[in-house]
Amino acid sequence: MEAYEQSLGPFQKTIEAMLPYTYDELLIALPRHAARCDKKNTKGRMTSYYGFKANLLVDTDSQYILSGLFSSANPNDQRMAVVLLKGLLLKFPGLKVKHILGDKGYDCAAIYQLIHSLGAYPAISLIHHKDPPAGMNLDYTPVCAQGHAYRYDSFDAKYETLKYTRPSECKGCALSGTDCQKVFKIRMQTDLRLHTYPARGSESFTTLYNKRTAVERVFAYLKEYFGMKRTRHRGVRASVDFQLSTLAYNLSKFALDKLNQQMRSSQQVA
Template sequence: MYSIQQQELFSFQQLLEIKPDDRYAPILEHLDFKSVLQRLRKQSRLGPPQTLNFPAMLYSLLIAKIERMDFVKDIVRRLKTSIEFRMQCRFTGSDTTPSEASYSRLIRVLNDHQLIEMVQDGLVLDAISEGFIPGLHLAFDSSAVEAWNAVFSDGAVKRKTSRQNQKPLTPQIEQLSVPIEEDVKEETAPPPTPQKYGRGRPKKEEAIRRAEERKAYEATLSTFEKPVADMLPYTYEELMEELPRAPERCAKKNAKGFLTSWYGYKANVIVDADSQYVLTGFLSSANINDQRGGVVLLKALANKFPMLQIKHIMADKGYDAHPLYKLIHSLDAFPIIDFIHHTEPPEGFNKDFHPICEQGKAYVYDSYDPTYKTLKFTRPKECSNCPLAESGCQKVYKIKVDQDIRKNTVPARGSEGFKQLYKKRTAVERVFAYLKEYFGLHRTRHRGTRAEVDFQLSTLAYTVCKFALDKWNQQLKQVATAA
């Protein structure tokens, strides 16, 4: 008999090369989901067994952000059709593919317990311990996030239908015991504004009545409707509990002075200006004032990362408010915020609040004395040959910073040091560009609690990618040094 030996189609080395490459392994290995899994784990031995692979579901949500997948249905479809994608998300062959309802319930639990925020904070603490975040210069800002909505011809926005008319969910997908609540609360009627009165001084009884009317109106205002100074006594947890999260219409001027309008949300973040790490952030309604968002960011910074030795915090002129300067000084840091001139500078000072000599020459900023908290200004070089140099003009001016913390900054406004520090503020704008271009933050397809988780997933995906890249560069430097 003839023995025919068939030649092998692939060699062993070729089979290894055909194996799909797990390119997300160097990124996902830096995530610690222990605290998240403790919340998601089944609390009782009774009932049906837990069949969902929650770590793999979390990985799939992050990978979807990196691969710019906007909808949960795209994740489910990809899991059903791509074995390589299932392996990258850490699904095993025996795991069932989660449904869209299972992802929806997972997202609700993540938002109720702020689990993604906990993972983000832990990752930032790891970056601080590794030395990737200096924490000396920080910058914060806000950016528009459009909401995905259906607008009819009459301009009305399609609202979510009531769950009373929906069919009950099957027991197989109720893996998470979470109460069902509406994402968007019923809108309450705003309190009536006080009546506007004409000019003239009212009588005593009328003045008392108007004061009581004004006091009753202010008592009906929420925390984010009160003046910015009234928000300072609140803690970070209290502010986040009162934070409006529903999509709203907002209109504001951009950097070029043009009026822009959008419907949706506002992303508020504070980043390290030197390393471009996102320290913390939150998603709010679009109509929230930037200064109120800045108060929440600074409160979060003091609450989460008190170990940072911050020197300067930068922001644009939209945050030029006395309460924000006060909060920044409470962190033992100096504010670098562009000034809004509502009135002319005081007599004897220029627009940067430098002293001016009798000839109109501005004194030059010299240094800052931390012992007495004073700014030192010296006479300009042009005044060396001035006839009033010895009699009319003094050589040195010293100004207390506490006289006006808005006008007197360290370094002084208009100085070269102030300009160089203010240029670092653009780091937060670059971070927003990365989040919108590569991590899907330019528009959210969710509403209510799901929109907040969508923002947190974008920031977490950005942070873990940056952390993985810094760790890789650190290892390459160590290998080059050892060689």
């Protein structure tokens, strides 16, 4: 069994087993042939298609494409995320990344571990494999004896600790001095997947997570205006189509930003 597992390539192993590989090793092993993929659509129905897939890292504020990968259709998003994240600091060594956003498809302990190794914090929607323990809700926020969720208060970056304070509903409660404590502090290292900064369920987490829609807008632009929806090539030509589409998008975005900047400057002078 050990000999068999050692013979497997990086994309045939578990997500955790991919982490020791370098970016260059993963890039060489990346499958780039047309393949069949089964996935659920937005209505929850299983669909099947044959071809390729593209994965992108996008700056949600500027909507520039930072990095992209073109591969066979069958590797899941978590595997592609490992490659993209490992290459991020190699391509942009001076870039300071604070948060990495992702939907439920990226909810994997190995992804959280990799994001923390980059000095960033994950904001990823959680898949509930089991019920939370007693004293916590579905966001893994502490709850009082009456079932009210504690309020996310602050984050201590030095110790990576989340601070929660007593719910406003507990003011004047007879249990506040006995069964309900005033403050909860939870270290993120307790479980990197369950405890994030900002805390799940908080307003700041929701605001941050909603920025993820910028990625969907970039994909829509690439499909509608930069030819990714209409390409019918395979192999190297398909990869070149993808690279040209992302390059044209970034150049167009840069030109538009410069034009808008000049227009604002001229209006201020006038």
